Amino acid sequence: xxxxxxxxxxxxxxxxxxxxxxxxxxxxxxxxxxxxxxxxxxxxxxxxxxxxxxxxxxxxxxxxxxxxxxxxxxxxxxxxxxxxxxxxxxxxxxxxxxxxxxxxxxxxxxxxxxxxxxxxxxxxxxxxxxxxxxxxxxxxxxxxxxxxxxxxxxxxxxxxxxxxxxxxxxxxxxxxxxxxxxxxxxxxxxxxxxxxxxxxxxxxxxxxxxxxxxxxxxxxxxxxxxxxxxxxxxxxxxxxxxxxxxxxxxxxxxxxxxxxxxxxxxxxxxxxxxxxxxxxxxxxxxxxxxxxxxx
Amino acid sequence: xxxxxxxxxxxxxxxxxxxxxxxxxxxxxxxxxxxxxxxxxxxxxxxxxxxxxxxxxxxxxxxxxxxxxxxxxxxxxxxxxxxxxxxxxxxxxxxxxxxxxxxxxxxxxxxxxxxxxxxxxxxxxxxxxxxxxxxxxxxxxxxxxxxxxxxxxxxxxxxxxxxxxxxxxxxxxxxxxxxxxxxxxxxxxxxxxxxxxxxxxxxxxxxxxxxxxxxxxxxxxxxxxxxxxxxxxxxxxxxxxxxxxxxxxxxxxxxxxxxxxxxxxxxxxxxxxxxxxxxxxxxxxxxxxxxxxxxxxxxxxxxxxxxxxxxxxxxxxxxxxxxxxxxxxxxxxxxxxxxxxxxxxxxxxxxxxxxxxxxxxxxxxxxxxxxxxxxxxxxx
Numbered sequence: 001x002x003x004x005x006x007x008x009x010x011x012x013x014x015x016x017x018x019x020x021x022x023x024x025x026x027x028x029x030x031x032x033x034x035x036x037x038x039x040x041x042x043x044x045x046x047x048x049x050x051x052x053x054x055x056x057x058x059x060x061x062x063x064x065x066x067x068x069x070x071x072x073x074x075x076x077x078x079x080x081x082x083x084x085x086x087x088x089x090x091x092x093x094x095x096x097x098x099x100x101x102x103x104x105x106x107x108x109x110x111x112x113x114x115x116x117x118x119x120x121x122x123x124x125x126x127x128x129x130x131x132x133x134x135x136x137x138x139x140x141x142x143x144x145x146x147x148x149x150x151x152x153x154x155x156x157x158x159x160x161x162x163x164x165x166x167x168x169x170x171x172x173x174x175x176x177x178x179x180x181x182x183x184x185x186x187x188x189x190x191x192x193x194x195x196x197x198x199x200x201x202x203x204x205x206x207x208x209x210x211x212x213x214x215x216x217x218x219x220x221x222x223x224x225x226x227x228x229x230x231x232x233x234x235x236x237x238x239x240x241x242x243x244x245x246x247x248x249x250x251x252x253x254x255x256x257x258x259x260x261x262x263x264x265x266x267x268x269x270x271x272x273x274x275x276x277x278x279x280x281x282x283x284x285x286x287x288x289x290x291x292x293x294x295x
Numbered sequence: 296x297x298x299x300x301x302x303x304x305x306x307x308x309x310x311x312x313x314x315x316x317x318x319x320x321x322x323x324x325x326x327x328x329x330x331x332x333x334x335x336x337x338x339x340x341x342x343x344x345x346x347x348x349x350x351x352x353x354x355x356x357x358x359x360x361x362x363x364x365x366x367x368x369x370x371x372x373x374x375x376x377x378x379x380x381x382x383x384x385x386x387x388x389x390x391x392x393x394x395x396x397x398x399x400x401x402x403x404x405x406x407x408x409x410x411x412x413x414x415x416x417x418x419x420x421x422x423x424x425x426x427x428x429x430x431x432x433x434x435x436x437x438x439x440x441x442x443x444x445x446x447x448x449x450x451x452x453x454x455x456x457x458x459x460x461x462x463x464x465x466x467x468x469x470x471x472x473x474x475x476x477x478x479x480x481x482x483x484x485x486x487x488x489x490x491x492x493x494x495x496x497x498x499x500x501x502x503x504x505x506x507x508x509x510x511x512x513x514x515x516x517x518x519x520x521x522x523x524x525x526x527x528x529x530x531x532x533x534x535x536x537x538x539x540x541x542x543x544x545x546x547x548x549x550x551x552x553x554x555x556x557x558x559x560x561x562x563x564x565x566x567x568x569x570x571x572x573x574x575x576x577x578x579x580x581x582x583x584x585x586x587x588x589x590x591x592x593x594x595x596x597x598x599x600x601x602x603x604x605x606x607x608x609x610x611x612x613x614x615x616x617x618x619x620x621x622x623x624x625x626x627x628x629x630x631x632x633x634x635x636x637x638x639x640x641x642x643x644x645x646x647x648x649x650x651x652x653x654x655x656x657x658x659x660x661x662x663x664x665x666x667x668x669x670x671x672x673x674x675x
Binding site: 049187189190192193194195196197199203207208211212214 | 345346347366367368369372373374376377378379380381382383384393394397398441443
């Protein structure tokens with residue numbers, strides 16, 4: 001046990017008892033749902049067959065892990081998360097540099113650029129579905145018509161790409177907001193020193209701006225990853241996971257199992273797999289972020 | 296070889312004139328210090344020379360070539376910033392070699408140049424550290440090293456010592472003077488600290504409100520300030536100013552009536568002054584002498600004993616006069632003292648604050664920090 005300079009021990013009985021309520025509450029908050037999910041995942045439990053619950057062993061897992069839909073959904077999840085992350089981080093960095101420049105109406109432009117983040121996911125999905133990507137009424141179809149191109153039915157021709165576009169549109173402002181704030185803390189003297197050293201705008205970006213943003217970028221990646229792993233509303237509103245399984249991610253697969261097939265056991269097994277996946281990602285992520293924050 | 300000329304350089308920000316038409320000449324290998332109170336435009340002037348700001352009008356000429364339109368990187372200058380502006384994610388070596396890396400200098404050559412600069416600045420053991428792991432003085436030296444590596448024609452320093460503590464500042468001051476000697480380069484140095492200016496400069500440029508008040512060697516500014524502002528700004532503690540009245544002009548100077556009725560002579564050219572004209576007498580604390588027969592009198596209000604010297608703050612009828620006396624003066628607070636001065640040590644300023652010309656030039660007033668008469672170039 002460490003001791004403070006004053007000689008009092010850290011983590012003594014008194015401080016432990018003061019921390020206990022919060023820690024206990026958090027534990028209950030986490031352990032009960034986790035325990036229930038684990039419990040259900042070992043049960044044969046279908047809502048259509050009440051009273052038939054019984055212990056199933058690893059049957060749910062066996063069924064799930066041999067189901068090609070799971071692997072497809074995992075792939076979709078990773079592709080969705082990866083693409084949105086790439087688009088929002090790269091786009092956000094470039095936009096942040098752009099909005100850092102002085103120009104007329106910069107304040108208004110910044111607010112406009114950040115506003116998609118304030119729109120709730122279901123609404124933005126509906127807006128994209130009915131006003132942007134609609135093959136008849138959509139702005140994109142109209143734009144393509146201007147060039148004499150046939151309209152595209154986005155959600156049936158490029159379902160996953162459409163979802164990626166919608167989700168990126170929502171999350172790019174978040175990356176922009178964080179990165180713009182980080183950019184404002186960049187010391188002007190450093191940029192000027194680099195200019196005196198012979199760095200042009202591109203060299204300043206790669207040698208000064210980007211290293212300065214490294215920490216903020218890793219924070220953006222971590223926070224976005226947490227939310228992007230569980231994307232649901234955009235898929236539910238637009239494609240309902242289809243066509244086929246083209247846009248079914250892990251979260252949506254669990255929903256399909258639990259609330260369309262009423263297979264609570266199978267869905268719980270899916271939930272456990274999602275937890276494992278999230279933890280694997282988290283381990284890599286936290287290592288990366290921790291290393292960045294150390295520097 | 297590097298000379299710099301400014302011709303009528305002016306700078307406007309929106310509606311404010313920051314620099315109002317400055318003419319200046321900086322000779323090869325000269326150490327020039329821009330000094331002035333904050334907001335006088337000295338940093339802006341340096342940034343204009345560096346190319347980080349554009350001059351609104353006027354010409355900037357380096358070695359006979361007008362460089363107004365040349366970018367900061369291509370002017371062959373290097374600048375040391377007040378905040379050091381080190382690149383936090385690079386090691387000391389990478390910081391110093393950054394300009395060479397951008398210029399695509401091969402790795403071996405780059406390393407050799409960085410090592411050479413590190414040797415001059417005694418930075419060799421720190422080359423692998425990041426700026427975060429350095430002390431203030433070390434960061435300062437890395438910033439200077441980054442400038443040296445570029446081998447610039449002119450070094451620019453923007454208040455480089457103001458973030459250091461007092462002891463370190465004295466040490467770095469000496470180190471910079473030594474560096475100037477060793478590199479034999481032209482340097483322009485901005486500071487608000489007149490002690491830095493006095494100790495390092497070959498030539499001081501005193502700026503106020505975007506105008507050059509006076510240019511000259513440190514001793515010239517000290518002994519022959521052109522006006523009341525320069526007189527008050529150069530020298531520490533500050534020069535005392537007393538209202539006096541001209542009594543008459545003689546061949547030895549101007550006779551003035553001092554506050555309290557005493558009469559004294561000041562060795563300046565009084566050709567333009569009338570009898571009865573209100574003038575201002577300027578006298579430095581170190582030139583006031585305790586003297587039982589002196590023409591000035593007052594009561595000591597505060598005594599500061601520094602050991603070697605003692606500062607007396609003497610209350611006169613219209614204000615406090617500072618007097619620097621020997622460390623052994625036995626006076627105590629509330630004593631009445633009489634004091635005077637040598638006629639050649641005092642200055643007179645007219646109603647516009649302009650100095651009346653001294654009858655005798657001080658023998659050291661043409662001397663820079665380096666004796667220009669002993670310039671190695673003259674012999675070589």
